[in-house]
Amino acid sequence: MPNCEPGAHTVEKIGGTSISNAAAVIENVLVGGRKRSALYNRIFVVSAYSGMTDRLLEHKKTGKPGVYALFASASSKSAWIEAIVEVRLAMKRLNAEVFGDSSERRVADEFVNERFEGVSDCLLDLQRLCSYGHFRLEEHLIAVREILAAQGEAHSAHNTVLLLRKLGVEAIFVDTTGWRDETEMSLDARIGTALSAIDLGKQLPIVPGYSRCPGGLVRLYGRGYTEVTFARIAVLTGAKEAIIHKEFHLSTADPKIVGIERVRAVGPTNYEVANKLSNLEVEAIHSAASKELRHANIPLRVKNTFDPQNDGTVITRDYVSDSPQAEIIAGLRGVHALGVEPQQVVLG
Known part of the structure; x- marks a missing residue:
């Protein structure tokens, strides 16, 4: 574990939409007015x-195939190769937006080049190996999905890390992939x-x-795997608070x-x-991440990246409102509940 006192640090997750806005994340989450030890x-x-991740695997909502889905279908070798080239180009376009020239x-x-040359070579070798018939592609698809997601x-x-170091912050890329x-x-x-070599007071x-991990994080937890990593780090390091930064507040309905x-x-x-919100697909x-934090009695704060002055929603193990109230109204399309009540049987 890192060099730190339990309960002296936070573990914070930045969501995909938030991390895509580099300027806002730097100003509102990572740096802002903080200096030195802060x-x-x-x-x-x-x-x-x-x-x-939609490009790498498949679209989370529409199911449009990404690199993984195209590779797994094995219908066209050129399709997944074209898709992986496009992902590589998309990452480089993002690099240009973030860093300029x-x-x-x-x-x-x-x-990006080093990673995708390695991934492409791996998938090509696997495809060639499985063309002999003695090796079954489906036996390796879990590993393919994991390496692409990573x-x-x-x-x-x-x-x-590159952005922070440019600003003079001693940021460290901790590669758990x-x-x-x-x-x-x-x-x-x-x-x-x-994390073993990290000094949290200075890095x-x-x-x-x-x-x-064994079994595959994506296979075990689906597209919520980032939150499992986040929660497990919070538990293992003894964080005083876990914080999620996302594009909206935790709201009474889906703003979208x-x-x-x-x-x-x-x-x-x-x-x-x-947990009830998670079951209803309210993000x-x-x-699984909630269970980890709850058992360790670590408070979870959900904050809006774009409204940094708001303290956000704090989720704790024992909170009870002062008076009974509805917390939120939510539902799922295409899901119906059927209640069955037994009739009284009259014996004559």
Whole structure:
């Protein structure tokens, strides 16, 4: 574990839409008015840039195939190769937006090139191997999905470190993706090993939301895997608070559906409510991550990246409102509840 006193630091996750707005994240979350020691005693876990995991796997909502889905279908070799080239170009376009024509952009591009040359070679070799018939492609698809997913968070984390170091912050890229690492280890061991040399009082670790582990983090937790990494780091390091920075407040309804002017931020609440929201696909926090934080009695704060003055919603284990009230109204399309009540049987 890092060099720190338990309860002296926070662990914070930055969502995909937020991390895509580099200027806002730097000003409202990572740096802002902080100087010297105020910059540290925080661990950041970052999601991939908005839409990048959709390109790497498949679109989360529409199912449009990304690199993984095209590779898994094996219908056209050229289709997945074209898709992986496009992802690589998309990452470089993001690099240009973030860094302009600076030396950091060239470093960022080299990182993308190295990663995707490796991934492309790996997939081509696997495809050739499976063409002999003795090897079954479906036996390797879990690993393919994992290695592709990892590249989105590795890219955003590496870029974030470059941005911070340019500003004089002692940021450290803590790579938990297992890239070219032949060692097999548990999730806890990988996190612990990656953070072991960090001095939280003097360094700011930036961790990809993907962590390689037996069984595959994506297979085990779906697209909520970044939150599991985030929660596990908070528990293992003894964080005083876990914080999620996202594009909206935790709201009484989905602002994208009903409009931001028709919702309000949810006030203090408890993990029981957070779990119910997760079951209804309201993106507060993955239920597995919520369970980790709840058992460790670590408060979770959900903040709006673009409204930094607002303290956000604090979720704790034992919170009970002063008076009974409805916390939120939510639902799922195409899901119906059927209640069955037994009739009294009259025997004559």
